[in-house]
Amino acid sequence: MTTTDPTVPATAAPSTPALDxxxxxxxxxxxxxxxxxxxxxxxxxxxxxxxxxxxxxxxxxxxxxxxxxxxxxxxxxxxxxxxxxxxxxxxxxxxxxxxxxxxxxxxxxxxxxxxxxxxxLGTAPGGRVSVPVLPANPYEALLLHGFSAEVWMKPGDSEKAVRASxxxxxxxxxxxxxxxxxxxxxxxxxxxxxxxxxxxxxxxxxxxxxxxxxxxxxxxxxxxxxxxxxxxxxxxxxxxxxxxxxxxxxxxxxxxxxxxxxxxxxxxxxxxxxxxxxxxxxxxxxxxxxxxxxxLGGVAPIIVLPGAWSKADLRYQAEHVVTQRLHNGGYNCIAGQIVVLSSQWPQRKAFLAELRSALARTPDRAPWYPGSDVRVGQACTSYPGAEKFGASGGRLLVDIHAEDDASTLLTTEYFSPVLGVIELPGTGQAFLDTAVDTVNRDFVGTLGANIIGMPSTIKGLGAGFENALSRLDYGTIAVNTWTALGFLTPGAPWGAFPGHSLEHVQSGIGVVHNALLLAETEKTIARGPFRPFPRSALHGEFALFPKPPWFVTARSAKKTGRLLSGFAAAPSWFKMPAIFISAFRA
Incomplete structure (x- = not known):
C-alpha cells in the first residue's frame, strides 16, 4: 500500500555528488x-x-x-x-x-x-491450489465476520509441494x-x-x-x-x-x-x-x-457489476469506492483509481450521483504528500472537464465519455485524490469478461483490482465469475471489499502479479508480508459482504460486520482503530465487546 511521489525519485542516480x-x-x-x-x-x-x-x-x-x-x-x-x-x-x-x-x-x-x-487446502480454476489465510484464528473469524481471503498458488503445483515448500x-x-x-x-x-x-x-x-x-x-x-x-x-x-x-x-x-x-x-x-x-x-x-x-503501485480498477441495487446499496457502495480513492488522502499505491461501469446498467446515473455525493460529504483533509497539487493540476490539464469536490476543490472526478481519450487516466498513477470513471458495453458475463480484458491490457500496473457486485449477481455468473478471477492478472483481487484487506491480512502475500522483469517492472517483482512464508504464490483473493450488518442479514448474507472502520466516512474510526491495536497487542475475548460497540457507531 504505498508509494513515493511518482514524479520525484526518492533515490538519486549513481551520478549524484559524493556524500560528505x-x-x-x-x-x-x-x-x-x-x-x-x-x-x-x-x-x-x-x-x-x-x-x-x-x-x-x-x-x-x-x-x-x-x-x-x-x-x-x-x-x-x-x-x-x-x-x-x-x-x-x-x-x-x-x-x-x-x-x-x-x-x-x-x-x-x-x-x-x-x-x-x-x-x-482447496482448489481454484486452472488447476490451482488455494490456501486459506483469513480468518487465521477464532479471533479473526469474529472480528472480521463475513470476510475471507485465500492465496491462489501457481497452476500445476500440488498440495504436497505447496505444503513442503x-x-x-x-x-x-x-x-x-x-x-x-x-x-x-x-x-x-x-x-x-x-x-x-x-x-x-x-x-x-x-x-x-x-x-x-x-x-x-x-x-x-x-x-x-x-x-x-x-x-x-x-x-x-x-x-x-x-x-x-x-x-x-x-x-x-x-x-x-x-x-x-x-x-x-x-x-x-x-x-x-x-x-x-x-x-x-x-x-x-x-x-x-x-x-x-x-x-511499485499502479492504476487500480474498481469493476462494478450491474444489478438491481437498492438506494441503500448505491449509497453504501459509493462510500466504498470513495474510500478506496481517498483513504490516507489518496496517497496509496492501491487506491482505486478508475471505476469501470457498464454503459447498459440502468442505474449508472443513480450510482454516479451517489458517488458525487460521497465525494462531497467525505470530511476534508489537507493535502500532505509532496507534489499532490501538481499531480491534481496535471489531471485537470489532461481532462479540463473534471469535476472538483471538497472545500479546496482538490478532489477530482473524471467521467470519461465515448469521445474522450482515456489513455492518460489508464496509464498514470496519480497518487492523489483523482478518481476516474469509464464505461464498457455489455451486461452479465459479457461485461465482466470485457472488463477483465480491458484492465489486463490497458491499465498500468498489476498490484490490485477490485470487483463490486450483488451476491445474487455473482452467484448467477457461477463458474464464469471464478474463471474471470483466474484471468485477472493482479497480485490481490478484492470482491466486495477493498484490496487493502489483503494488505492487512498477515498471511496474504503482498505484491504485483508475478512475471515482471527489470526492463518492464510494472508494479514490481517479488512479494512481502506473507507470514505463512508460502513459496511461488500467484494472487490473493479477498472477499467481503456486499452490505453491512444488519442489512447483510436481512438480505441473506451471513456477515455480522458493520460499516468497516477503514471507510473514510466511519465516524468512530479513531477509537475503533486504537481498540483494534490494543487487541493485537494482547488478544483477549474480553476486549471484543468494546471493539464491536465502537465499530457499530461508525
Whole structure:
C-alpha cells in the first residue's frame, strides 16, 4: 500500500555528488555492524527467534502511541479527527498482527512441521491450489465476520509441494543472505517495518532501513519499537535524501535492495539516468549490480457489476469506492483509481450521483504528500472537464465519455485524490469478461483490482465469475471489499502479479508480508459482504460486520482503530465487546 511521489525519485542516480565524508563513514559503520549482526542471526535457532519476535511485539505495543502521534504530525491531521483511525489500523495494528502470525509460523517450523500442515487446502480454476489465510484464528473469524481471503498458488503445483515448500528461508536459518537495504515507503507507516521483518524472517537478511524523507518523524518511534532488533545488530535505521539511498544501493556491503515506491524511482536505481539509461535497458545490462525486489503501485480498477441495487446499496457502495480513492488522502499505491461501469446498467446515473455525493460529504483533509497539487493540476490539464469536490476543490472526478481519450487516466498513477470513471458495453458475463480484458491490457500496473457486485449477481455468473478471477492478472483481487484487506491480512502475500522483469517492472517483482512464508504464490483473493450488518442479514448474507472502520466516512474510526491495536497487542475475548460497540457507531 504505498508509494513515493511518482514524479520525484526518492533515490538519486549513481551520478549524484559524493556524500560528505562523515556521512559516508556513518553509513559504512552501519553496514559493518549489520554484517556482524548477520553472524549473530545465523547462530540464532528458531526458538530464540520466536522469543525475539515476542520482545519486538511488546516493544511495538509500548511504542504505539508515540508511533501514531508521529504519523498524525507527519500527515498534518487533527488529533481528534476520525482519520487518526487510519494511522492505528495501517500502522501498529497490522505490524502487531503480523508479528503474532510470524511467531505462529516459526512455531510450526520449530516442531518440524509445515506452516500450513493443518490448513485445509482447496482448489481454484486452472488447476490451482488455494490456501486459506483469513480468518487465521477464532479471533479473526469474529472480528472480521463475513470476510475471507485465500492465496491462489501457481497452476500445476500440488498440495504436497505447496505444503513442503512453505517456510522459505526460515527452514534453513543458518543460511543467511547478507545485508539487505530496504528503501522505505513514504506514505503508510507499517510498510517499512513489515518489509524489514520479511527480509529478516523469509530471506535471512539483516536489514538497513533507509527512511523516505517524508517519514523522518518516524525515526524515533521506529527506533523504540524495534529496539530488540537494533540491539542485536539485526537492524539499522538511517535518514537522508536520494544521495544516501544511492550510496547504499551501490554499497559493496549490501547484498540485496528492496524498494517500495514508484516505477520511476526503481528505474533510476536499476538503469541510472541520462542517455546511458536507455542504452543499458535495451542491452539488459543494469547499472545496479545486485538483486532488487519491489512494490511499485499502479492504476487500480474498481469493476462494478450491474444489478438491481437498492438506494441503500448505491449509497453504501459509493462510500466504498470513495474510500478506496481517498483513504490516507489518496496517497496509496492501491487506491482505486478508475471505476469501470457498464454503459447498459440502468442505474449508472443513480450510482454516479451517489458517488458525487460521497465525494462531497467525505470530511476534508489537507493535502500532505509532496507534489499532490501538481499531480491534481496535471489531471485537470489532461481532462479540463473534471469535476472538483471538497472545500479546496482538490478532489477530482473524471467521467470519461465515448469521445474522450482515456489513455492518460489508464496509464498514470496519480497518487492523489483523482478518481476516474469509464464505461464498457455489455451486461452479465459479457461485461465482466470485457472488463477483465480491458484492465489486463490497458491499465498500468498489476498490484490490485477490485470487483463490486450483488451476491445474487455473482452467484448467477457461477463458474464464469471464478474463471474471470483466474484471468485477472493482479497480485490481490478484492470482491466486495477493498484490496487493502489483503494488505492487512498477515498471511496474504503482498505484491504485483508475478512475471515482471527489470526492463518492464510494472508494479514490481517479488512479494512481502506473507507470514505463512508460502513459496511461488500467484494472487490473493479477498472477499467481503456486499452490505453491512444488519442489512447483510436481512438480505441473506451471513456477515455480522458493520460499516468497516477503514471507510473514510466511519465516524468512530479513531477509537475503533486504537481498540483494534490494543487487541493485537494482547488478544483477549474480553476486549471484543468494546471493539464491536465502537465499530457499530461508525
Amino acid at each position: 565524508a562523515e556521512v559516508r563513514a556513518a553509513l559504512d559503520a552501519a553496514v559493518s555492524q549489520l554484517a556482524e549482526g548477520e553472524s549473530r542471526w545465523a547462530k540464532m535457532p528458531i526458538p530464540a527467534r520466536i522469543a525475539l519476535l515476542g520482545k519486538v511485539h511488546s516493544s511495538v505495543a509500548a511504542a504505539a502511541d508515540q508511533w501514531v502521534d508521529a504519523a498524525v504530525r507527519t500527515k498534518n491531521l487533527d488529533p481528534d479527527s476520525a482519520y487518526v483511525g487510519e494511522e492505528w489500523i495501517s500502522g501498529p495494528y497490522i505490524v502487531l498482527s503480523s508479528l503474532l502470525a510470524l511467531q505462529h509460523t516459526l512455531g510450526a517450523i520449530a516442531q518440524g512441521k509445515s506452516p500450513i500442515a493443518d490448513a485445509k 512453505a517456510g522459505l528461508g526460515a527452514r534453513t536459518p543458518t543460511e543467511t543472505d547478507g545485508v539487505g537495504l530496504v528503501l522505505g515507503a513514504g506514505n503508510i507507516t507499517s510498510i517499512p517495518p513489515l518489509d524489514v521483518l520479511y527480509e529478516l524472517i523469509a530471506h535471512n537478511r539483516v536489514a538497513l532501513l533507509k527512511l523516505n524523507p517524508v517519514m523522518d518523524r518516524m525515526l524515533a518511534p521506529y527506533s523504540a519499537a524495534f529496539k530488540p532488533l537494533i540491539d542485536l545488530g539485526l537492524l539499522r535505521i538511517v535518514t537522508g535524501a536520494g544521495d544516501v539511498g544511492s550510496y547504499l544501493a551501490n554499497h559493496p556491503g549490501i547484498s540485496h535492495v528492496h524498494i517500495t515506491g514508484s516505477a520511476a524511482t526503481h528505474d533510476v536505481i536499476v538503469w541510472g539516468t541520462g542517455p546511458g539509461a536507455a542504452t543499458r535497458r535495451a542491452a539488459g545490462t543494469p547499472l545496479l549490480a545486485k538483486p532488487i525486489t519491489s512494490e
